[in-house]
Amino acid sequence: MHAAASRPSLWHAALLTVALATTRPAAAHAPVTAEAGADAAAATDVATNDAGVQAVDPWEQGASALPVVPLTRGSVVACSTRGHPLCVRGPRGSEARVLGALRAADEAWAIATGALRLPRPGTPLETGTFEVELVDGLGGEAQVVLVERDPLASFDRATAGGRVDASLDGCARDAAVSRAIFEAIALGTAPATSEGLRASTGEHLTRLTLPCAIALLDDTATFQALPSRALFRSGESALERRAARGAAAFFDWADSRFGREPGGLVRATWALAATKTAHDAARLSWNPDLIDVVETSFRGVLSVNSTLDDLFLRFAASRLTFGSNADEATLLTSRAWGDAGKIALDLSVDWPLVPRRFLSPRPLEPTGVSFVRVGRQGAAKGSRLRVEAEWEEHARLRWMAFKLDGSGRVLQSVLVPAVPRATSAQVTVTELDGAQAVVLMAMNAGDHARPFDPDDAVLEPHGYLLTIANE
Structure with a gap:
């Protein structure tokens, strides 16, 4: 009008x-x-x-x-x-x-x-x-x-x-x-x-x-094609800038799940991220920034003692279903993205009739994720999937497993438990007879000594060693 x-x-x-x-x-x-x-x-x-x-x-x-x-x-x-x-x-x-x-x-x-x-x-x-x-x-x-x-x-x-x-x-x-x-x-x-x-x-x-703008899909497709990149990291190349714009999916998701009104989450974080810097300073003070505001605001919101790591982990899990398989629990509006919303898989392997071990195809930057798909073809009825993961001592990796049906929809998700400062995690995924595939997801939550901050000039990546076996 x-x-x-x-x-x-x-x-x-x-x-x-x-x-x-x-x-x-x-x-x-x-x-x-x-x-x-x-x-x-x-x-x-x-x-x-x-x-x-x-x-x-x-x-x-x-x-x-x-x-x-x-x-x-x-x-x-x-x-x-x-x-x-x-x-x-x-x-x-x-x-x-x-x-x-x-x-x-x-x-x-x-x-x-x-x-x-x-x-x-x-x-x-x-x-x-x-x-x-x-x-x-x-x-x-x-x-x-x-x-x-x-x-x-x-x-x-x-x-x-x-x-x-x-x-x-x-x-x-x-x-x-x-x-x-x-x-x-x-x-x-x-x-x-x-x-x-x-x-x-x-x-x-x-x-x-x-x-x-929902039909302009280059940024979204780039973001989903590069899941190992840190959220909100920009750079010199056009590809890096497209990926940074594509990370708007995080705010789309958070606003739809937790916002009181459209755009309210961003408006509130901008208002609370005000900084003070001396007028003669050559560089502005970085604290607090938007991530600091989000971390404080979401502390204990998802569950008792939940942190920013849990928020990023839940968003990473939602990325698996963006596109045609999205629903109200993830980001329903992403259905309009179609194939551009599909996440890139790092590995897609058959059911392990004998134990198999993989090194992460690429290192994960903080908040970056890796997806490994394990097909169920050839698996015996009642079989289970044993998963063991290892990573570097000073890294913090979080793991989840997803059971998928034939259309790629998530039937069930499983959080892989790990104690603080652990360098390994194990889980056995059971009740797989109705599933067509299992997807394993790893997320780099950053270093113990240096939490994720997109302002950092260097974002240190980490890898993992993954073992899967039939049980």
């Missing part, structure tokens, strides 16, 4: 301005204007000089508290006609794309500050306007960069600007713009939040507010 109501005024503004502004608008609600003659030539020079400037995300390799290069000044600008302090810039000839991005940004802004009750993105003191810029060469992605810290706020606050790949169109563009808006809000309220967590929470909120 909002988009339909705003379209006439938006296009009237476009028709009244054949050439859009090359200079910064005086206010967020200022109409699109045109420059001519010498001003246009000067703007061309500025755009040319700035075209080679590549701003660097300050949160790479630790959160810098210093501002980055200001946003590139494009030659086309359009500002909100709905009263939001918001403008979109783009290269000459991109008027239609700029207006399309503005419509998406306006809608995301309205939902974020309205239905989701989130604070609006911070705006620089110089302009009072949040800017989204359409630029080439971003590989179909969106970026959010720090513009300045708030020198007056009691807690860490920051303003940001967004960049979106100019080649995007349709739902992909709308989703990228929405992610930029939500990540800018995260950067404004909790600027010490790691890049991976910003990407995950931004993607989660985008899925909530943009219906077509």
Whole structure:
């Protein structure tokens, strides 16, 4: 309804301005204007000089508290006609794309500050306007960069600007713009939040507010194809960034299972993750961060004395059923993901007529998981599966076993017990006559001396040795 109501005024503004502004608008609600003659030539020079400037995300390799290069000044600008302090810039000839991005940004802004009750993105003191810029060469992605810290706020606050790949169109563009808006809000309220967590929470909120985003499955497929990776870990490559956005599945799952209202879990964690840093510090304080808030909030919630490990373990178990086999106990909405929601198996082996031993195919980062499928073909009636696992002394591995039917649905799950600081675990899985397969899952819960923190520059992986036998 909002988009339909705003379209006439938006296009009237476009028709009244054949050439859009090359200079910064005086206010967020200022109409699109045109420059001519010498001003246009000067703007061309500025755009040319700035075209080679590549701003660097300050949160790479630790959160810098210093501002980055200001946003590139494009030659086309359009500002909100709905009263939001918001403008979109783009290269000459991109008027239609700029207006399309503005419509998406306006809608995301309205939902974020309205239905989701989130604070609006911070705006620089110089302009009072949040800017989204359409630029080439971003590989179909969106970026959010720090513009300045708030020198007056009691807690860490920051303003940001967004960049979106100019080649995007349709739902992909709308989703990228929405992610930029939500990540800018995260950067404004909790600027010490790691890049991976910003990407995950931004993607989660985008899925909530943009219906077509559920059909953009590349991030989800990448996340499920790389189960051994740590949750919320980002990186330099496009693959790593897609996996970080795909980790939004954790917030999708947690919000559906424990949230009081859509988006409430993320809103609460952002509010409670405020940090304080000296104004002359080069890096922001990392504590508390979102993971600290989640750990405290979920302590004892799942069961008596349950911890963050138990929450991650339950989520890891739910990942096995994402996609077509999802139900109310896992994440029902993931059925829309179809095959993209299927988890990648590390091993798939036949029933062990003789004992078999395997080394983990790849090491597991903290919160990373490994799945081993054991088929029941050839197993005798009444047979049982003996499972013995071993791992390094300073690692913490948690194990579960799942009985699956012929369609891949989970019939029953079994938690493999292990005492604190154990380096091995054993279990015998019984009553398998109605099952078509057994899936064994290992999760790295991190080191004893260093609990999982996505802000860590190095996340140490660990492996395991698995023995299975027929009983």
